[in-house]
Structures are given as C-alpha cells and as structure tokens.
Amino acid sequence: MIIEVWATTDVGKQRSINEDCYYVDSDHELILILDGMGGHQAGEVASRLAMDTISSFYKEHCGGSADSSDIFDSYDQRFTYHTNLLRQATFIANRVILEKSLENQELIGMGSTLAGMAIHDFTVSLINVGDSRMYLIRNGLMEQVSKDHTLAEDQVERGIMTRDEVRDSQLRHILSSVIGVDPRIRVHMDELTVFPGDMFLLCSDGLTAVMSDPEILQEVLRDKPGPRTLDRMIEEVNLRGGPDNTTLALAVFIEEPQPVKESKLQSLLAKTLAVFHGRKRNISKARLPGGYRCLNWS
Amino acid sequence: MFKLVLTFQDTVLEEYTFDTTPVTIGRREDNDVVVDNMAVSGHHAQIEEEETNFYVLVDLESLNGTFLNQKQVTRERIFDGDAIIIGKHSLNFVDLRPEEEQPLRAEESQGDKPAGGAFRDTVILDTQAQQALLAKQAEERGFPQDQLPEKPKKIELYGTITIISGGTPQIIDLNKRLTTLGKASDSDVKCSGLLVGKTAALINKRPNGFFLAYAEGLKKPEVNGKAVTTQVQLQDGDDITIGSTRLTFNLREEIS
Numbered sequence: 192m193i194i195e196v197w198a199t200t201d202v203g204k205q206r207s208i209n210e211d212c213y214y215v216d217s218d219h220e221l222i223l224i225l226d227g228m229g230g231h232q233a234g235e236v237a238s239r240l241a242m243d244t245i246s247s248f249y250k251e252h253c254g255g256s257a258d259s260s261d262i263f264d265s266y267d268q269r270f271t272y273h274t275n276l277l278r279q280a281t282f283i284a285n286r287v288i289l290e291k292s293l294e295n296q297e298l299i300g301m302g303s304t305l306a307g308m309a310i311h312d313f314t315v316s317l318i319n320v321g322d323s324r325m326y327l328i329r330n331g332l333m334e335q336v337s338k339d340h341t342l343a344e345d346q347v348e349r350g351i352m353t354r355d356e357v358r359d360s361q362l363r364h365i366l367s368s369v370i371g372v373d374p375r376i377r378v379h380m381d382e383l384t385v386f387p388g389d390m391f392l393l394c395s396d397g398l399t400a401v402m403s404d405p406e407i408l409q410e411v412l413r414d415k416p417g418p419r420t421l422d423r424m425i426e427e428v429n430l431r432g433g434p435d436n437t438t439l440a441l442a443v444f445i446e447e448p449q450p451v452k453e454s455k456l457q458s459l460l461a462k463t464l465a466v467f468h469g470r471k472r473n474i475s476k477a478r479l480p481g482g483y484r485c486l487n488w489s
Numbered sequence: 490m491f492k493l494v495l496t497f498q499d500t501v502l503e504e505y506t507f508d509t510t511p512v513t514i515g516r517r518e519d520n521d522v523v524v525d526n527m528a529v530s531g532h533h534a535q536i537e538e539e540e541t542n543f544y545v546l547v548d549l550e551s552l553n554g555t556f557l558n559q560k561q562v563t564r565e566r567i568f569d570g571d572a573i574i575i576g577k578h579s580l581n582f583v584d585l586r587p588e589e590e591q592p593l594r595a596e597e598s599q600g601d602k603p604a605g606g607a608f609r610d611t612v613i614l615d616t617q618a619q620q621a622l623l624a625k626q627a628e629e630r631g632f633p634q635d636q637l638p639e640k641p642k643k644i645e646l647y648g649t650i651t652i653i654s655g656g657t658p659q660i661i662d663l664n665k666r667l668t669t670l671g672k673a674s675d676s677d678v679k680c681s682g683l684l685v686g687k688t689a690a691l692i693n694k695r696p697n698g699f700f701l702a703y704a705e706g707l708k709k710p711e712v713n714g715k716a717v718t719t720q721v722q723l724q725d726g727d728d729i730t731i732g733s734t735r736l737t738f739n740l741r742e743e744i745s
Contacts, residue, residue: 228611269665302613313691313704314667322611342614342623350638351627362626365612365619372613382666384693384702386719396611 192387193447194310196222197418198440201425203397204433210234211395211438214242219250220310224438226323226395228369229301233292237301240291241284241370248280249309267380273309274316274380281305281320281370281378288371302369306337306393308442315391317381321369324399326407327383328390333408336391338379340368358403387446390416397437401428416443491536491544492583493522493573502578506585510544512536514575528553528576539566542592544584546573568594647741648692648699648723655681655734663699668692670731671704682732684708689731692723699723699740708732 196217202209210227212235223245227238252262257272263279270278284303292298304321317325319337327336338344343363346352357363368377392411402410402424410424421439428437493512495503505512505522514522515533524533530551539545543566548555556574557565567573569584569591584591614622624634632638648663661668661678670678673687680689686706693700702720703709709716711730712723723729725740 226611228613271667274666300613313688313702314693342619342626345619345623346626348640349623349627350641351623351630351632362622365614365622367619369613373616375616380666382693383695384667384691384700384704384720386702 192385193445194220194442195416195445196440196442197421198222198224198438199418199421199425200436200438201397201429201433203436204429206436208232208235209436210238211397211436212238212242213393213438213440214246215440216246216250219246219253221246221249221253221307222309222393222440222442223305223307224323224393224395224440225306226304226321226397226436226438227301228303229292229298231297233298233301234303236291236298237288237371238303240288241303241305244284244287245277245280245305245307248283249276252276253309253311270380271312271314271316271382273311274318274382277307277309277316277318278378278380281318282376285370285374285376289374292371300372302366302371304366304395305370306395308391308393310385310442313384315383315385317383319379320376321366322363322396322399324394324396326392326394326404328392328408328411329386329388331412333404333411335404336381336383339363340366340377340379342367385444387444389444391442393440393442395436395438397433397435398424398428398439400435401431401433411441416441490585492585494581494583495522495524496579496581497577507536510536510538514573514580515549522580524575524578526576526578529578533575534573536567542586542590544568544582546571551575566592568592642744645743645745646694646698647743648694649739649741650678650692650729651737651739652678653735653737655732663692663694666694668694669704670710670736671706678736680731680734682708682734685732685734690717690729693720699738701729701738 196215198213198215200209200211200213212225214223223242225238225242227234229237253273253276263275264282266275292301304323306319306323306325309316317336319325320340322339322341324335325337327334341363342365343357343360345367346362347354347357411420421441424439425437490508493505494501513520513532513535515531516524516529517531532549533551534546534548534555537545537547546557546562546565546567548563553576554561558572567582571582573580573582650661650663652659656679668677669688669691670676670680671687671689672680672685684707686704688704689706690710691702691704693702700720700722701712701717703717709718712721713728723738727738729736729738
C-alpha cells in the first residue's frame with residue numbers, strides 16, 4: 192500500500208495572520224495540523240512551537256520500543272508504543288509552551304490545538320487536543336475519528352445537551368483542552384487498521400466552522416482525491432466568508448499496482464525527499480498490508 | 490446613524506433617528522424609545538456599538554425577552570432590515586450609514602450553516618471558569634447543580650480470544666485498541682504454521698465492536714472457515730484460524 196498526502200493552509204478572508212500550521216514527514220510517516228490561539232502573534236508562536244516539539248520528539252524516538260524507553264511520564268498499555276509516543280510528545284509540548292508563555296507578557300495564555308496521525312505497522316495512531324478534527328472516509332462514508340475537546344461536547348457527555356444541539360451552541364467554540372495553557376491536559380488517542388481506499392482528512396476549525404460534515408464528504412468525493420480536492424475546499428470556505436485560518440491535510444491509502452521491491456535508487460531518492468516541512472504538497476510511503484516498502488511520487 | 494420604526498399591529502406609531510449609542514428601549518419615561526405596554530420591562534433592551542462597525546442589540550434581562558427576527562437573543566449584532574420584537578411591538582432597524590460603511594451579514598448564521606454568534610473566535614477558559622459556565626448552562630436547561638441528569642448509558646465491550654489448539658492454551662483479554670496475532674515473538678497472540686506472517690492479523694477495538702484485519706504473510710487468517718482479505722467484524726463465538734493455530738472469539742457487553 193502507498194500513501195499519498197497533500198496539505199495546505201490558507202489565512203482566510205478576515206484575518207491578517209495565519210496562526211495555523213502543518214507538518215508532513217514522509218520519512219517518519221507523521222502528519223500534524225495545529226491551530227494556534229492567543230493575542231498579538233502568540234498563536235503563531237504556540238502552534239509552531241508545538242509542531243517543532245512534537246515532531247522532533249517523535250522522530251527521535253519512533254524507532255524505539257516500549258521496553259527500552261524511560262521517556263514516558265505514563266504509559267497507557269491499551270495503546271501501541273507509537274501512540275504513547277505521540278501522547279508523550281504532546282505532554283512535552285504542553286510544558287514547553289507553558290514555560291515559554293510565562294517568560295513573556297505578550298505570550299501569556301497562548302495555546303494550540305493538535306490533530307495528528309502517525310502511520311506504522313499496518314495501522315495509524317491518531318491523537319488530538321482541542322477542536323481540530325480528523326475524519327476517516329471509507330466506502331463512501333465519513334466518520335469523525337477525533338474527539339472535540341469543547342464545552343459543548345462535555346455537556347453531551349453529561350447528558351445536558353443532545354448531539355444535535357451542539358451545532359447551534361456557543362459552547363462549541365470554548366475549548367476544554369488545549370496545548371500550552373494548563374499543566375493538566377486532556378489528550379484523545381485512537382488506533383485504526385487501514386486498507387486501500389481509506390482516506391483521512393485532518394482539518395482545523397476554519398473548515399468545520401463553515402461546512403457541515405455531509406458537505407465536507409461531498410467535496411472529498413467529488414473527484415479523484417488530490418491537491419485540487421483541498422484547493423476546492425479552501426475556495427468554498429472563502430466563498431462563505433473565510434472567517435478563520437483553514438488548514439487541511441488529506442492522506443489517501445492506495446493499492447500498489449504491482450509489488451516493487453525498493454531499489455537502491457529508490458531508497459536514495461527517499462532520503463533526498465526527507466525534508467518536507469513547509470512544502471505545499473507531499474507524498475509519503477509506508478509499510479502496510481502486503482508488506483512492501485514503496486515510494487511513489489507524481 | 491440609524492433609524493428605529495416602532496410599529497404595533499402593522500401600524501407605524503413613531504420613527505426615531507439616532508446618532509449616538511447607547512439607545513435604550515423600555516416602558517419607563519427615561520428611555521430613548523418608550524414603549525408603553527405592560528409586556529415591556531422598565532428597561533428592556535438597548536442598542537450599543539461594537540468594534541469595528543457593528544450595532545448590537547442587548548437584552549437587559551427583561552421579563553418577556555427580546556427577539557430579533559423571531560429568535561430570542563441576549564446579545565446579537567443587528568443589520569439593516571432586522572426586526573426587533575419587544576412585547577407585541579416591533580422595531581424595524583434601518584442602518585442610515587452609507588452602504589460601504591455598513592458591515593456585511595456574510596458570516597452570520599443562516600439556514601444549515603453552523604451558527605456564528607457572539608463567540609466568533611475560539612475561546613480558552615481556565616478550569617474554574619469552564620465548570621462555572623457548564624453549571625450555568627445546565628441550570629438554564631432545568632438541571633440544578635444537585636440534580637444533574639443521569640449520564641447517557643455507555644455500552645462497554647469486552648472481547649476475549651481463547652487459544653484452542655496450535656499454541657499454549659489460554660484466554661487473552663482484548664483490552665488493547667490493537668491486538669497483534671502472528672509469528673513475531675512480540676505478538677500479543679502467538680500463532681504458528683507455514684507461511685504465517687510475523688504479524689498475520691490485527692484485532693482493532695472500535696466503539697461498535699471488534700474487527701479482525703489481515704496484515705501480512707501468504708497465509709491469510711480465516712474466520713469461520715472464510716479467508717479474510719481486508720477485515721471482518723467479529724461476532725461472539727466466531728472461530729479464527731491462523732496457520733495451525735485455532736482460536737475462539739467471545740464478546741460480552743456491559744452497560745455502564
């Protein structure tokens with residue numbers, strides 16, 4: 192199986208600064224979307240700091256295993272090493288941003304959301320904090336695989352609101368967990384096996400504030416998935432006023448037409464493609480069912 | 490600069506033009522707009538200005554509420570053409586500024602689009618403020634602090650795998666999100682047999698059940714005698730065969 196990944200970010204129509212950012216790393220098979228918040232330029236500082244901290248911690252340790260590591264504050268046995276690694280990276284980012292914000296008056300209260308996925312061993316590890324979302328699109332259906340950390344969601348869990356009421360509630364804009372504001376942080380984790388045809392959409396709330404889930408699904412399925420899919424969604428968001436920054440990443444798992452063993456040339460090319468950070472469009476590879484390590488770019 | 494047209498049962502009673510804010514509306518004589526009706530509170534509502542160029546209608550905790558275009562509001566931006574309802578009276582809002590100086594309603598809530606409203610920006614609150622807000626909303630919905638509704642029931646799924654043959658007989662709880670089955674020494678469930686992959690199969694625990702997926706190896710896992718090429722949802726009592734290892738899946742539901 193091959194994974195193709197595209198990502199893009201747009202400032203929108205009403206803001207002058209883009210506080211969102213994204214990270215796509217084909218070598219370590221890691222995709223992150225972050226939405227920063229805070230006055231002045233603090234939101235921008237927070238999201239980039241979280242991105243750098245999480246990605247570098249993950250890269251540093253993703254080759255390790257649960258037994259050999261003393262890097263964890265806590266280890267959740269129900270999840271794989273890689274998912275625990277993403278969570279630990281998020282804990283560290285939380286401390287780093289909190290410390291940084293205490294150093295400088297202008298940065299106090301800054302924070303960032305996170306939606307991240309790492310691909311490894313036939314599966315994806317999913318992690319999220321705040322209201323940036325991840326969707327799995329499989330067999331023409333879309334399922335939200337992240338959990339919103341908003342007060343509206345809390346009220347649903349307490350039985351005070353119904354799920355249908357959330358969309359119209361002001362509480363859905365108030366985050367109950369965010370990286371960098373409180374020493375305690377809620378992190379949602381999940382793990383999924385993946386199959387050819389699966390697509391994952393990661394997005395900041397710039398998209399979900401103006402488009403409903405069925406509208407998003409319709410846009411994803413409109414045509415063959417590719418960079419145009421993301422461009423069309425950004426265009427639609429801006430047509431609807433573009434109130435916020437919007438960041439999108441689309442990962443598509445596809446069947447390799449014929450098994451190709453990785454040649455020396457390919458592995459060399461893979462290395463040269465190692466630096467992906469900040470590029471608009473990226474293609475990734477992974478080891479997945481079928482057992483081949485393949486690389487594809489177009 | 491804006492105009493308010495006061496009407497009662499389709500009859501225009503008065504027109505007011507204002508240059509400055511706040512403009513107060515109520516039954517008492519000291520209001521800018523006096524509406525003499527018992528359904529109207531003494532100081533019922535007022536119109537304020539908000540950055541950058543918005544007029545805002547604010548309800549002053551009136552007894553019978555302030556309505557904007559049929560919707561009850563506490564604080565809401567208003568635009569040219571909006572109808573404010575107070576008691577049985579209606580106030581039509583006319584923005585008198587040049588059109589290019591008037592704000593656009595563009596991102597306001599309408600139809601099937603998600604609502605915009607007062608919190609246009611994402612907000613972070615500290616834990617205490619969060620708890621206070623949650624309690625306040627619960628109370629508004631008729632759930633005082635000491636009488637919270639019962640939490641919605643959650644169905645917790647418990648799955649187990651029993652190794653029947655081709656391995657050390659044992660029962661393995663599927664309490665991990667992903668359980669690996671295969672030849673690899675670090676597999677959660679060790680299986681043997683010719684052409685069985687290091688990770689032959691994975692069992693994924695999802696909110697709606699347990700799913701067995703094929704991973705690698707020429708020998709595909711079988712559920713009830715049928716080879717699995719992608720994934721299947723496991724049912725209580727299913728037989729699983731991986732190479733020469735035979736297993737049984739059991740499922741138990743508990744309501745918590």
